[in-house]
Amino acid sequence: MTRTILLARHGVHAEVGHVLSGRSEISLSDEGRMQAEQLAAWLDRTRISSIHVSPRRRTRETADPLARRCGLSPVIAPALDEIDFGAFTGQSFAALDDDPRWATWNAERDTARCPDGETMAQAVERAWRYIRALPAGDALALCVTHCDVIRGLVVRHFGLPFTAIYGFNCDPGSVTTLELSDTGTRLVALNERP
Numbered sequence: 001m002t003r004t005i006l007l008a009r010h011g012v013h014a015e016v017g018h019v020l021s022g023r024s025e026i027s028l029s030d031e032g033r034m035q036a037e038q039l040a041a042w043l044d045r046t047r048i049s050s051i052h053v054s055p056r057r058r059t060r061e062t063a064d065p066l067a068r069r070c071g072l073s074p075v076i077a078p079a080l081d082e083i084d085f086g087a088f089t090g091q092s093f094a095a096l097d098d099d100p101r102w103a104t105w106n107a108e109r110d111t112a113r114c115p116d117g118e119t120m121a122q123a124v125e126r127a128w129r130y131i132r133a134l135p136a137g138d139a140l141a142l143c144v145t146h147c148d149v150i151r152g153l154v155v156r157h158f159g160l161p162f163t164a165i166y167g168f169n170c171d172p173g174s175v176t177t178l179e180l181s182d183t184g185t186r187l188v189a190l191n192e193r194p
Contacts, residue, residue, distance in 0.1 A: 002181040004188070005131050006043070006142045007150045010058040011035035012172040020096060022089030023082050025057045033061065035173030035194075040065035042194030043142070043175075048072065050134070052143045054080040059144040062173070066142065079130035080145040086117025109162035120162045124152035132180065150176050157185050 011032030015021045028036065043066055051067050051074040053059045063074045088096060088105070096102040105112045109120045127149050134141050151165035154176060158164075169191050170176065177188040 001136050002179055003134060003136070003138055004140045005134070005178045005180060006048075006140070007153065007176045007178065008039060008062065008142060008144045009147050009150055009170050009172055009174050010054075010056070010062040010144060011039075013058050016172060017093070019090065019092050020085055020088050021058075021082075022085040023056065024090060027057050028061045032058070032172065036062045036065050038194040039173055039175070040069050044069050046140060048140055048142050049138045050075065050141045052077040052080060052130075052134075052141060054078075054082060054145045054149075056082060056146075059146070063142070063144045074144075077130055077143070079126040080143055080149065081123075082146040083114070083120065083123040083148055084117040085114045087115040088117065107163070109165070120148070120152055123149060124156050124162070127153055128156060131178070153178070154187060154190065157187060 011028045012035060013026045013029050013032050015026055048070050051063050051072050053063045053074045053076060055076050055078055060074065067074050088102060101115055105114060113119045127145065131143060147170045148165060150170045151168065152162060155162055155164045171191055171193060174191045174193050176190050179186040179188055
């Protein structure tokens with residue numbers, strides 16, 4: 001039995017590229033709401049069997065237009081939550097650039113832990129277990145989550161170190177597609193944008 005998992009990154013919000021939002025409850029910007037509508041229109045003709053979202057407001061808002069079109073109720077999935085960035089959460093990237101712990105986190109993603117937070121491996125493994133455990137009847141599931149979670153899942157699939165996430169993009173409102181089967185996982189598409 002093959003299942004297709006669409007991993008969508010939430011749309012743009014005011015802090016993207018400026019502040020490490022982490023597990024904050026920031027909502028989508030006008031551009032992000034437009035991206036959510038574009039995503040819904042793009043996926044409207046697919047036969048989405050279920051929608052799963054990180055608990056963050058921005059992921060729920062990204063999923064809402066498609067959920068309305070499909071008549072589905074999104075499942076809140078804590079396993080798809082953003083990495084717990086701990087003490088880094090809410091800091092500007094300019095301020096983080098002066099923090100040696102931030103440099104360590106980015107250089108040593110396989111072993112470093114965010115201060116008072118979690119490791120990259122912990123975040124990716126909880127998401128990996130979740131998507132692998134989706135019921136067999138979920139032939140086409142949409143999971144709306146976060147950039148590093150998506151990139152981490154792809155890197156895990158290829159057996160690469162987590163620092164390899166810097167080798168590809170995961171834009172707001174984009175979709176990365178994985179196929180899961182009893183024989184393994186296949187990357188179908190990366191960072192597709194409606």
